[in-house]
Amino acid sequence: MISRRNFIKKTTLASTAITLGSSAMAMSAKSYNNIIGSNDRLHLAIAGLGRRLGAFKQPIALKESNVKLAYLCDVMESQRLRGLKEFREHIDYNPILENDVRKVLEDKNVDILINATPDHWHTPGSIMAMKAGKHVYVEKPCSHNMYENEQLVKAAKYFNKVVQMGNQQRSSGHTIEIINEIHNGIIGKPYKAVAFYDNGRGEVPLQKAAAVPEGLDWNLWQGPAPRRNYTSETWNYNWHWYGWDYGTAEAGNNGTHELDVARWALQVDFPQHVYVEAEKRQFKDDGWEMYDDMEATFKFQDDKVIKWDGKSRNSYSTYGAGRGTIIYGTEGTVFVDRGKYILYDRKGVIIKESKNTSNESGTALGGGGDTSTLHVQNLFDTIRGKSKLSAPIDDASKSMALVHYANIAYRINNGFDIDPKSGAMFNREAMKLWSRTYEPGWEPNL
Secondary structure (H helix, E strand, O other): OOOHHHHHHHOOEOEOOOOOOHHHHOOOHHHHHHHOOHHHOEEEEEEOOOOOOHHHHHHHHOHHHOEEEEEEEOOEHHHHHHHHHHHOOOOOOOOEEEOOHHHHHOOOOOOEEEEOOOHHHHHHHHHHHHHOOOEEEEOOOOOOOHHHHHHHHHHHHHOOOOEEEOOHHHHOHHHHHHHHHHHOOOOOOEEEEEEEEEOEOOOOOOOOEOOOOOOEOHHHHHOOOOOOOOEOOOOOOHHHOOOOOOOOHHHHHHHHHHHHHHHHHHOOOOOOEEEEEEEOOOOOOOOOOOOOEEEEEEEOHHHOEEEEEEEOEOOOOOOOOOEEEEEEEOOEEEEEOOOOEEEEEOOOOEEEEOOOOOOOOOOOOOOOOHHHHHHHHHHHHHHOOOOOOOOEHHHHHHHHHHHHHHHHHHHHOOOEEEOOOOOOEOOHHHHOOOOOOOOOOOOOOO
């Protein structure tokens, strides 16, 4: 009987794996059944124990997942303790608590890193994991900039690792159903998609010099970002809105999901042009340092268009829901969100609605639900060679690119053309933002 690690290694075919390797297929049924069980168990670690923690409890606890949570890792002590307490309601053993993900990655028994850290850690931490021989589930946004986008895809191929982004609607049953119908012509030729999100986020405090919160490893929290002194309100959530060192604004924070569904429905890759209208419009004197309202337009080949309408601090329900995607075709229209889909004919008459709805919807922070569970289990199954990824990183990164294009267009206050094959931006000012300044020694290189 071969070892668990060798079995997993032999049956992994990178992010496009679709079947078991020939060595496993050649085994007798009895030998294979002997492997299923403890020797097929995947050991994993979670880095980043914030608001997405709830998404991983069920898929890890389910018996059929056959995984063991080896580590809970976070740079804040209180997060580690809270994470342990919450997981102990779902598992009957204690994972190791760790402050530094680099120590976690030294453990050769760990097969998977779930990377749920802040945005600026996503690509660097994921590449560290792959270098250490781990597969990766990286939360959205998978990258902080276009350079990281490139490096992450290259790393997955170079290290031959399964890498899935946390755009969990790709594993949503009703979404898969209606996207397949769109691809089969149910609304004729799809030509435009509107991806939207609105929320009523409140006033954000101005940053002020402050003592580092008790239990927080501030230097390690900053990680790849240039070092600075701590300012109040930064570490927990408001880093999303405090400049560009850490976050990717609302387009990266939430737009990634709906833009991904839009691109999936229209079957497009990189756009040819992007332009935006965006501004900070609410609480003009508070600490929010970027747009809180954006309309972005992406033009693609074959006269296809994706529009992103994101309102961070105005909850007016423009489209009848807090978030979702509308796909227009020559013969009809589809509304789809995390909970359901509705199919309309060309005259706007409802002709079909999804029978099964998801319990993972809305704009509330954190959470989890059936779709996240399926998405994480899809990663497990792909590592074992039983499935293929719902959101392989080479494709997911193209949806991520739309976020980066929109943010760059806002930052340079100008739209620009894009090479639809390579994704390169035909604008010198835009290309200056292709990458970022890193803390020396933290560059996400292979």
